[in-house]
Amino acid sequence: RGFEAIRRRVLAADPRHGALYATLAERAARQRRYADAARLAAEGVALDPTSWRSHAVRGINQLRLGFPDSARASLEAAFEGDPFDLWTKNTLDLLDATAGYRTVRTAHVDVVADSSEAALLALYVGPLLEDAWERMAARYAYRPPTRVRLELYQRHADFSVRSVGLTGHGALGVSFGPVLAMDSPAAREAGEFHWGSTAWHELAHTFTLGASNDRVPRWLTEGLSVLEERRARPGWGDGPTPRWLAAWKAGRVPPPSRLNDGFVRPAYPEQVVHAYYTASLLCEMLERDGGAGATVALLAAYRDGASTPDALRRALRLAPEELDRRFDAYVRERFATALSAVDERGGALAAVMARGDSLAEAGQTAPAIAAFETARALFPEWATGESPYWRLAQLHRARGDDARAAGARVTTGGAR
Secondary structure, eight states: OHHHHHHHHHHHHOTTOTHHHHHHHHHHHHTTOHHHHHHHHHHHHHHOTTOHHHHHHHHHHHHHTTOHHHHHHHHHHHHHHOTTOHHHHHHHHHHHHTTTOEEEEOSSEEEEEOTTTHHHHHHHHHHHHHHHHHHHHHHHTOOOSSOEEEEEESSHHHHHHHHHSSSOOOOSEEEOSSEEEEEOGGGSOTTSOOHHHHHHHHHHHHHHHHHTTTOOOHHHHHHHHHHHHHHHSTTOSOOOOHHHHHHHHTTOSOOGGGTHHHHHSOSSTTHHHHHHHHHHHHHHHHHHHHOHHHHHHHHHHHHTTOOHHHHHHHHHOOOHHHHHHHHHHHHHHHTHHHHHHOOTTOHHHHHHHHHHHHHHHTTOHHHHHHHHHHHHHHOTTOOSTTSHHHHHHHHHHHTTOHHHHHHOOOOSOOOO
16 A cells, blocks of 8 residues: 555656656565566556666566567667666667677576587586476475576676676676576686586575575575585585674674575675575575474465565464574574684684694694594584695595595584
C-alpha cells in the first residue's frame, strides 16, 4: 500500500516520470531481482520514451538475464539519448569486443568464450558444471527452468565491466541467476585462482536464487556457495584463518541474526571475507542438525516472502536469539584448541609460527619442523598459504623428502 500511495503521488505531479521506475529497477537489481529490474525499467520506458536511464537499466538487466540482442537495442537507445553514461558506453564496447565469442552447449549449460579457447574450455568446464548441476538439483529439489549461461572473459577488464560497468572490480566471478560470468583462466596468471572452484561457487547461486525466487539473503546464498565448494573437492572453498578466529573471539563477527551486516555494512576491512566463511560454517551447522532439508526449507520460506526471523522460526523452529547461541557454542566447540591459542595481538599460535620462521631462516630445519608441527596441532583447519602446512611442505621438500612434503596438506577446506 505504501508503494502505491507514493507512485500515485509522483505520477500525479508528473504523469511521465519514468525516472521513478528507473530508480525502482536499480533498487531491485541491488537485491539480485534482475527480472523485476528489467520489468520495472520497461515500465519507465513505456511511461517516458526519453527516460534514458530507464533504457540503460533495462538493457543492463536484459544482459544479466542472458538476452544480449535485446540488451544491445536498449543500450543503444540509452546511448543515443545520453552518450555520457559510463556504464552504458562501457557495456556497448564490451558487446562489440565479445561479438566473436562462441557458444558450446552441454546438457544444461551454454559455455560462452572467445572463439580461440571456447572448445578447449568446454572440455573441462562442461563436465564439471554438469556434475555440479545434477548434485545441486538433487540437493535443493530445484531444477532451473532455463539453460545456464556461463560467460568466460579472456580479459579481466571485460569481466569487470560485465559485473559493475567499470574496470577494477576485484572479484573472480558473478552470478545473475541463470547467467554466470567469470574470468577465463587466460585472464589471470597461472595459479592465481581456481577456475573450477569459482565456477562451482557461482553455479550454486543459480540454485539458491532460483529456489528462493531471488529472495534469498546474502548470507545464505554466499554461505551455501562456499559450502558447496568445500563439498565438491578437497581443498576448495574458504577455510578458517587465525584472523577470522581472533575476530570471532573478540566479538567483531556478527552473529547469525545480524550476519548480513557483515556483507552489506562491514565494520572493518576484512569483515566481508570473514562473513563468507562464517556464513558457510553456519550453513554447515544447520545441515548437520537438520539435514539438507533445513536449508531447502529456509529457501522456501524466503521464496514465500518471510523475513529472516519468520523464516528461521518456520524452517528451523528457532528464534534468532537461540540460533545465535547455538552457533556460538558450535564455533567454540569446533575450534576450542585454536581459540585458546589466538587473539587479535597474535597469541600463542603466532608466537610458535614466528619461532618456526626464525629457526628455518637460521637453517635449523629439524627444530623449525617441530615448531610448525606444534602450530599445526593448535589450529589443524588453518590451510591457507600462510599456514604451517605450506612451511612444512617447503622444509620437507628442501630435505628431499617429497613424500612428507606431499603429505603436509589438509582436506578440511582452503582458500580459492
